[in-house]
Amino acid sequence: MTRTLAALPGAARRLCLSRRNGEICTREAGHRGLHHRRGGHLLWSEAQADPPGCAGAGAPAEPAVTLPDGFPGGRALCPVCWGFVPLDGGGRLLAHDTWRGDPTREEADRRREWFNAHGW
Template sequence: MTRTLAALPGAARRLCLSRRRGEICTREKGHRGLHHRRGGSLLWNDLQADPPECPGAGTIAEPAPTLDDGFPGGRALCPVCWAFVPIGAGGGLSAHDTWRGDPTRAEADRRRDWFNAYGW
């Protein structure tokens, strides 16, 4: 039996995605109280969270290989946050926020297909 991601239990659950020391909060989006990483003792509040800007900005990069449909459209893969990011005029990754999830299911599917084709 083949199960798609959308059919898996919890697939529609949206995580908070606040980060501390690169670890992502595993509570549901909009939760009250401290952020935490399940399976560890890492707890934090909003003031202790990592800034949204990724420290990978400026890293020299080349466009990632493309799928048949052209995804990721000339963007490079950030080695810090794993976001697909435009390359600036100097050949470095443009300033960007740390990847915190795909905005749409379609983007998530394309991203999954890319990682299945090219790995990390």
């Protein structure tokens, strides 16, 4: 299974963000061999990786407080993966993949600004 990739803010390399037990692989995207975390102390194969779907789906939530520019646009903060997720009509988090990084630098900047203003 191909994992979504993300770039660290200001970094030139893209990371593989496969997860196992919530730990994120810190090797470069497209690496060969086992995924690892903490300098290789936790190793796993793709077959042992967490599924991409987040366990927070379906949890009750409220839209997150917005920044002056409207970010995060009515989405709620998932308490499991810390991603901003749309809500269904009943105030529950929609099914979503575990947050694995922002798709754009702009989203990463706005996300950082939100967390700096509102905390965890």
